[in-house]
Amino acid sequence: MYSETGSQWNVAELEDAAHRHLISPAEELAKLGTSGGRTLFTSADGIYITDSRGRRMIDGPAGMWCTQVGYNCKPIADAIAAQALRICYNSPWYSLNGPSAGLARRIAEFAPGDLNHVFFTTGGSSAVDSALRFMQFFNNVLGRPSKKTIICRIDGYHGSTHLTAACSGRAGNRPNFDLEMDNVTFISAPNRYRHPQGGDEAAFLEFLVAEFEERIESLGPQNIGAFLAEPVLASGGVIVPPKGYHRRFLEICRKHDILYISDEVVTGFGRCGEWFASEPAFDIVPDIITFAKGVTSGYVPLGGFVISDAVLGRISGENAKGSAYTNGYTYSGHPVSCAAALANIEVIEQGGLLAHVREVAPYFQEQLRKLGEIPLVGDVRGIGLLGCVECATDPHSQAATDFDKAVAARIDRLCYENGLIVRPIGSMCVLSPALIIKKEEIDTMISILRESIEKVQAEIRAEGRF
Incomplete structure (x- = not known):
């Protein structure tokens, strides 16, 4: 372990530096600067x-x-080092790099249905945030400025940006933050264990479907832009919904022209034995799938979303009306991160x-x-x-x-x-x-x-x- 000047730091010095200077996620401020923490x-x-x-x-x-x-994993580390020496950065606003183009093609190859276009971000929060911003952009281009409400689930978790935090239904993420939630509404988590309406699986599913339909009717489908759902509510406690849940909800979304966003930041890239869990595990082809985490196995930050041709086709080409999806990041499609992801995919494939x-x-x-x-x-x-x-x-x-x-x-x-x-x-x-x-x-x-x-x-x- 070395400092920026090259001199070696011992463990005690590093722990002291953390206590004195580092603010970690979910930091308990009463304990800030004290030892015996993380x-x-x-x-x-x-x-x-x-x-x-x-x-x-x-x-x-x-x-x-x-x-x-x-x-x-040496192949990923080697890919990171080689790409950093080849070209460590390019501006995604004005140019392309090879790893991001190659990675977009690989992801499109194993994404379900017609999800063939990929937008890269810096992690899971920015991936979901960007997908939700796309929903807003999409409906504005289509001349539907009121169709922006996002239906989420209690106990769901989608990130730490202002928008994704507002869409996260875990109560512990909310204290002492101001969240703009006028366009966010929550329905029940599909948790039979803790829900008073649990009953048997079939009855519980009908309860959840009825609640979803009633919420759409009460708000008006003309005002609802997206249903945002993890296939499995991960941080909510690994809540697996009743069989047929996602399929039924997707059919309702299709009926009302509501974008179905499948948040696969946790379930993607092998966690359920598939590249994405949406289709093989839950029998759906969403409009958008978000991903992060496992795409690089955590070696470097990367996230993104993959979107269907059917959705893009409604606002691209002759339908674009002069619009540009101006959402983006300095590190969108970062060449080193994308090279790591390509190596990670190869390791997963070669290792079966x-x-x-x-x-x-x-x-x-x-x-x-x-x-x-x-x-x-x-x-x-x-x-x-x-x-x-x-x-x-x-x-x-x-x-x-x-x-x-x-x-x-x-x-x-x-x-x-x-x-x-x-x-x-x-x-x-x-x-x-x-x-x-x-x-x-x-x-x-x-x-x-x-x-x-x-x-x-x-x-x-x-x-x-x-």
């Missing part, structure tokens, strides 16, 4: 990551749902990782579901290499209690001590390991989680709280 990681390889104290752990969340091919995920995912889900035998576990759910174990000390509560959240945090700390990083989200323990994970490593991961849950369960029973 872990400093110093190296990683495959599915493992090592902290500054030399502790080697399985990275259960794969970074932030993103290190698909694992750490220390999509087929590997389809092989090991059922085993992962089976082993995960066995944790539902533990009394402290209220629900287990997942798809592909996405899984969630939700703790519930009160099985009758329709929402997680503060104590449930504290219990999950205790489980997380114990997992860390035993060699596994688990992503704690409220009362939930979330896993989304790298696509390269093997069955024996799944066994280790699940074993650590089981032991941690059972130990915390014994502790809170001894405390008389469960």
